[in-house]
Amino acid sequence: MPEVSKMKKPDVKVVLLGDMNVGKTSLLHRYMERKFKDTISTVGGAFFLKQWGPYNISIWDTAGREQFHGLGSMYCRGAAAVIFTYDVTNWQSLAELEERFLSLTDTANHDCIYAVVGNKADITDPKAQLSQDSDVASKDRTEIEEERTEPQVLSACPTPPASPVSFSGITLHKQVTPEDAVAFYGRILRYKGLEEKSSLPAEKMCFETSAKTGYNVDTLFEALFDLVLPSILRKRSENQESPTVDLEECRGASNKRARSACC
Amino acid sequence: MAKPSGRYSTRHFDGTKTDWDGIMERDNHQEGEAQGVKICDPPCESNPPAETLATSLSLLGNHMFPDPVESKDSNVTTVNKEEPPDSLLSDVTAEEKSLDAEPHSDHVTKLQTEETDNSECQNNVSTQPPDRGTEDAAADNDQSDSGEFVVTMLAKAKLEEQGIGVKGRSSPLLEAGTQEYPAFMSHRDEDVTADSWRQHRKHVFVLSEAGKPIYSRYGSEEALSSTMGVMMALVSFVQSGDNIIRSVYSEEHTVVFLQKGPLVLVCVSSSRQTEQQLCGELLYVYYQIISMLTQASISRIFEHKKNYDLRRLLAGSEKILDGLLNLVDSDPSFLLAAVHCLPLASSLRDNLSQILQKAITPNLVFSILIAKNQLLTIVQEKTVIEDTRLEPADIHLLLNLIGASSAFQAGEIWTPICLPLFNPDCYFYAYISYLDPPECTVCLLLLSTDKEAFYAVAECKRKIEEAMMAQNSLSLIDKVHSYSVSQVGVSDLRHFMYKPFDVPDNYRQLTQFTSPEMEAPYGSEEEKMRLLDLYRYMHSRIHSTSRPLKLIYHVAERETLLAWVTSKFELYTCFSPLVTKACAITAITKLLRWIKKEEDRLFIRYPPKYSTTPNPSKSSRGGKSDQQDSTDNGVLSLL
Numbered sequence: 001m002p003e004v005s006k007m008k009k010p011d012v013k014v015v016l017l018g019d020m021n022v023g024k025t026s027l028l029h030r031y032m033e034r035k036f037k038d039t040i041s042t043v044g045g046a047f048f049l050k051q052w053g054p055y056n057i058s059i060w061d062t063a064g065r066e067q068f069h070g071l072g073s074m075y076c077r078g079a080a081a082v083i084f085t086y087d088v089t090n091w092q093s094l095a096e097l098e099e100r101f102l103s104l105t106d107t108a109n110h111d112c113i114y115a116v117v118g119n120k121a122d123i124t125d126p127k128a129q130l131s132q133d134s135d136v137a138s139k140d141r142t143e144i145e146e147e148r149t150e151p152q153v154l155s156a157c158p159t160p161p162a163s164p165v166s167f168s169g170i171t172l173h174k175q176v177t178p179e180d181a182v183a184f185y186g187r188i189l190r191y192k193g194l195e196e197k198s199s200l201p202a203e204k205m206c207f208e209t210s211a212k213t214g215y216n217v218d219t220l221f222e223a224l225f226d227l228v229l230p231s232i233l234r235k236r237s238e239n240q241e242s243p244t245v246d247l248e249e250c251r252g253a254s255n256k257r258a259r260s261a262c263c
Numbered sequence: 264m265a266k267p268s269g270r271y272s273t274r275h276f277d278g279t280k281t282d283w284d285g286i287m288e289r290d291n292h293q294e295g296e297a298q299g300v301k302i303c304d305p306p307c308e309s310n311p312p313a314e315t316l317a318t319s320l321s322l323l324g325n326h327m328f329p330d331p332v333e334s335k336d337s338n339v340t341t342v343n344k345e346e347p348p349d350s351l352l353s354d355v356t357a358e359e360k361s362l363d364a365e366p367h368s369d370h371v372t373k374l375q376t377e378e379t380d381n382s383e384c385q386n387n388v389s390t391q392p393p394d395r396g397t398e399d400a401a402a403d404n405d406q407s408d409s410g411e412f413v414v415t416m417l418a419k420a421k422l423e424e425q426g427i428g429v430k431g432r433s434s435p436l437l438e439a440g441t442q443e444y445p446a447f448m449s450h451r452d453e454d455v456t457a458d459s460w461r462q463h464r465k466h467v468f469v470l471s472e473a474g475k476p477i478y479s480r481y482g483s484e485e486a487l488s489s490t491m492g493v494m495m496a497l498v499s500f501v502q503s504g505d506n507i508i509r510s511v512y513s514e515e516h517t518v519v520f521l522q523k524g525p526l527v528l529v530c531v532s533s534s535r536q537t538e539q540q541l542c543g544e545l546l547y548v549y550y551q552i553i554s555m556l557t558q559a560s561i562s563r564i565f566e567h568k569k570n571y572d573l574r575r576l577l578a579g580s581e582k583i584l585d586g587l588l589n590l591v592d593s594d595p596s597f598l599l600a601a602v603h604c605l606p607l608a609s610s611l612r613d614n615l616s617q618i619l620q621k622a623i624t625p626n627l628v629f630s631i632l633i634a635k636n637q638l639l640t641i642v643q644e645k646t647v648i649e650d651t652r653l654e655p656a657d658i659h660l661l662l663n664l665i666g667a668s669s670a671f672q673a674g675e676i677w678t679p680i681c682l683p684l685f686n687p688d689c690y691f692y693a694y695i696s697y698l699d700p701p702e703c704t705v706c707l708l709l710l711s712t713d714k715e716a717f718y719a720v721a722e723c724k725r726k727i728e729e730a731m732m733a734q735n736s737l738s739l740i741d742k743v744h745s746y747s748v749s750q751v752g753v754s755d756l757r758h759f760m761y762k763p764f765d766v767p768d769n770y771r772q773l774t775q776f777t778s779p780e781m782e783a784p785y786g787s788e789e790e791k792m793r794l795l796d797l798y799r800y801m802h803s804r805i806h807s808t809s810r811p812l813k814l815i816y817h818v819a820e821r822e823t824l825l826a827w828v829t830s831k832f833e834l835y836t837c838f839s840p841l842v843t844k845a846c847a848i849t850a851i852t853k854l855l856r857w858i859k860k861e862e863d864r865l866f867i868r869y870p871p872k873y874s875t876t877p878n879p880s881k882s883s884r885g886g887k888s889d890q891q892d893s894t895d896n897g898v899l900s901l902l
C-alpha cells in the first residue's frame with residue numbers, strides 16, 4: 001500500500017482555541033514546519049496529524065472568528081488537551097478566552113488538560129526575540145526524551161510593562177502579564193470543578209511563546225504531549241480487544257447531547 | 264491631494280442642506296425631485312450642470328471606455344431574416360431591422376473624436392482645483408437634475424472624508440460607523456482619500472439597513488463610513504416613497520443599488536456594464552455572504568439587533584469577497600451563469616467519478632474534484648437533487664472560496680458552508696483537502712449534511728487518495744490543460760464562449776460552457792479585460808429586457824464579434840477585424856462541428872450519482888425542518 005494512504009489512527013486529540021489573530025495557526029506551523037510564514041485567517045477548523053514517537057496525535061487548529069463559534073464544541077469533543085491561546089499584547093484576547101471559548105470545552109474528556117499560552121512574546125519580552133530555531137535536529141525524534149534544558153517559562157520571565165507600549169509606530173493594546181494568565185488558569189479549574197491541589201500546577205501549564213522566533217514553541221507542544229501520554233496509554237489498553245481504533249469513538253453516544261449543547 | 268478649504272454642503276432629499284460645518288438650512292427647491300431613477304446624461308455637453316456633474320463624478324473615478332452610448336449602436340449590425348447568409352442561420356429571427364448590414368466605416372474616427380472630448384472633459388477637472396470650485400459649482404446647480412443631484416451627493420460624500428478629514432465626525436445623515444474597530448481589522452489600508460482609490464473601475468459596498476458599513480472592496484469600511492451613510496440615506500429615502508432606487512447613470516459611472524433582506528449592496532462602476540449585469544454581480548456578493556452566514560441567521564441577527572455590526576462575523580472573510588469580485592471581473596463564468604470544467608478525456612473523467620462514487624459515507628451529498636480552480640467532476644447523492652438542478656452560482660461560490668484562500672492548503676479543513684441557491688438557510692459541512700501538497704492544485708471537496716461527520720468523511724478522502732494513487736490519476740490530471748483556439752482549426756477565430764442550454768445526458772443538472780484559453784492578442788490583463796468587456800456588451804444586447812436580440816454582428820475597432828443565441832445554445836465568438844461576414848458564418852459552422860466532436864471532453868457528461876444517505880433531501884432541503892442547522896453556528900448567543 002502506498003505510504004500516503006496508510007491510515008494513521010489518532011491516539012489522542014489536542015485542540016487550539018483562541019480569538020482570531022492571536023497566532024494559533026502560526027504556532028502550529030512553527031512547530032510542524034519549523035517556519036514562521038504569512039498566514040491566512042483559518043476557515044472552520046484544520047485537522048493535522050503529528051507523529052509523536054509511536055503515537056499519532058491529532059491536532060485541531062480552529063478558527064477564532066466568531067463566524068465559526070458554533071463549531072468549537074465539535075472540535076473539542078473528546079479532546080485530551082486544550083491550548084487556550086491569547087496574544088500577550090492584547091488584553092481582550094485573554095478576556096475572550098473566558099467569555100467565548102471556555103464553555104466550548106464542555107465536550108472535552110473529563111481528564112482533559114488545559115494550557116494557557118500567551119503568544120507574540122517576542123513583542124514584549126526581549127528574551128523571546130532570540131530565534132530558537134536551532135533545534136531542528138529534534139524534529140523527527142522517535143523516542144520521547146526528557147525535557148530539554150530550555151529556559152523555564154514563567155519563573156524566569158520578568159513581568160513585562162503593563163502599560164501600552166509603542167512598537168514600530170503602532171500603539172499596542174493593553175498587555176497581559178503572566179500573572180493574569182495564571183489567574184485565568186485558576187478560573188479554568190474552578191469552571192471545570194477541579195481541585196487545584198489535584199490538578200497540574202499553573203506554573204507548568206502557563207506559557208509565553210513566540211511563533212515568530214520559535215521561543216518556547218517546542219517546549220509547549222512537547223510538554224503537552226508528554227502530559228497526554230497517560231491518556232494515550234489508557235486509551236490503547238481500552239482498545240486492546242479491538243486492534244483497529246475507531247476513528248469516531250469520541251462521537252458515539254455523546255452525539256445527541258453534544259448537538260443540543262452547542263447552540 | 265491638497266486639502267480642500269472652505270465649507271462643504273450637501274443637499275438632502277428632505278430639502279435640507281447640510282454644511283459640513285454642521286449648519287442646517289431649509290431649502291424647498293429640492294422637494295419631490297429625488298425620484299428620478301435613471302438618468303443618462305449626454306457626455307460632456309457644454310451646459311453647466313452636465314459639466315458640474317462630470318467634474319463631480321471625476322472625483323469618484325475615471326472611466327475606461329472612450330465610447331459612451333452612441334458608438335455602440337452604430338457599430339452593431341443585426342442580421343436580417345430576409346438575407347440569411349447561410350442555411351445555418353435560417354432559424355434566426357432578426358428582431359432589429361432598422362440597422363444596416365454593413366459596419367460603419369467611420370467608427371474609428373468617431374471614437375477618436377469622443378476620446379478627445381473626454382480628455383477635454385478631464386482636463387477641465389484637472390485645471391479646476393477639485394476641491395473648492397467643484398464644491399461651489401455643484402452646490403449651485405443642485406436643483407437642476409435629481410439624478411445629478413444624487414450622484415453629486417455621492418461625490419460629496421467622498422469630499423467630506425478627504426475633506427476635512429475630521430476624525431470621528433460622522434455623516435450628519437446617519438450615524439454610521441462612528442465606532443472604533445480593532446486596529447488589526449484595517450489591513451485594507453488603502454488611502455481612501457487618494458486619487459487612486461477613486462479611480463478603481465468598480466467599487467462595491469455592502470451596508471446594513473441601519474447604515475452600518477459591512478464591506479468595501481477598496482479601502483476599509485470604517486474609513487468610508489460617511490460614504491456609506493450617504494448611500495444609505497439615498498436608499499432609505501427612496502424606499503420610504505414607492506420608488507426603489509435601483510441605479511443612477513452618468514456619463515462616467517453607473518451606481519447600482521440592491522437591497523436583499525437587511526443588507527444593502529451598492530456598486531459604483533465605470534465599466535459600462537448594464538444595470539442588469541451589475542445587479543447580478545451584487546447578487547453574487549450577497550450570495551457569498553450568505554454562503555458564510557446563511558440567510559436565516561442574518562435575518563435573525565438583524566431582527567434581534569438592527570444595529571448589529573456584521574463585520575464581527577465577516578471579519579477575516581474580506582479576502583473571499585475580494586476574490587469573488589476579482590473573479591466576477593475576470594471570469595466569464597459569472598456573466599454566463601455557467602460552469603467551466605477542465606477539458607478531460609471522458610475515460611479519465613469517468614474514472615475519477617467512479618472513484619468518488621465509491622468513497623461514500625452516510626450523509627455525504629456532494630463529492631467534487633477541482634483542479635487548477637476548475638471543475639474536474641462532481642458526483643452527488645441520488646436523492647439530493649431530485650427535481651432541481653445544482654445552480655452554477657453555488658459552484659462558483661465554492662470555487663471562489665477555495666481559490667481565494669490559501670488557508671485550505673494546510674491540514675484537512677472542516678467548515679460549515681451554505682449553498683445559497685440550493686438552500687439559503689442551512690449549512691453543509693465541507694471537508695476540503697488538497698491531494699497534491701505542496702503544489703496544491705488538485706482539491707477534493709466533500710459536502711456532508713452531518714456536522715459531526717468529519718472523521719467518516721476524512722476516511723472517504725483516504726479511500727479516494729488511495730484509488731487515485733493506484734490509477735496514477737494525479738499525474739494524468741497534471742498533464743491536463745485548457746485548450747487553444749487553434750485546435751479548432753479556423754484561422755480568423757480568436758476566441759469563443761459556447762454555452763449549450765442542456766448538455767446531452769446532463770439534462771437539468773449543471774449549466775456549463777466551454778471556452779479556449781485567452782491567447783494573443785488577448786494575452787495581457789488589459790486586453791483580456793477589453794475582450795471580456797466586449798463580451799459583456801454583446802451579452803447585454805442579447806439579453807436586453809426591452810429589445811432582446813438573437814444575433815449580433817459587431818464590428819469593433821480591433822476585432823469583430825458575433826453573438827448568437829438559439830434554443831439550443833448561446834455562442835459568443837471573436838474574430839480578427841479582417842473577417843468578412845460570410846467567413847465568420849463558415850467559421851461558426853466549423854466551430855459548432857468541432858464542439859460536437861469534442862463534446863465528451865469539453866463537458867461533464869453522464870454525471871454519476873450514488874445512494875447512501877437514508878434521506879438527505881429531507882435534511883438539507885427541508886428548510887424548516889432543519890432550522891437548527893443555521894442556529895448551530897452559535898451566532899445568536901453572541902449578540
Ligand SMILES: Nc1nc2c(ncn2[C@@H]2O[C@H](COP(=O)(O)OP(=O)(O)OP(=O)(O)O)[C@@H](O)[C@H]2O)c(=O)[nH]1
Nearest residue numbers: 020021022023024025026039042064120210211212
Ligand atoms: N510578532 C508576532 N506576530 C505573530 C506571532 N504569531 C503570529 N503572529 C502574527 O499574527 C497574525 C495572526 O496569526 P495567525 O496564526 O493567523 O492567527 P490565528 O490565531 O490562527 O487566527 P485565526 O485563524 O483567524 O483564528 C499573523 O499576521 C501572524 O504573522 C508571534 O509570535 N509574534
Ligand SMILES: [Mg+2]
Nearest residue numbers: 024025041042
Ligand atoms: Mg488560524
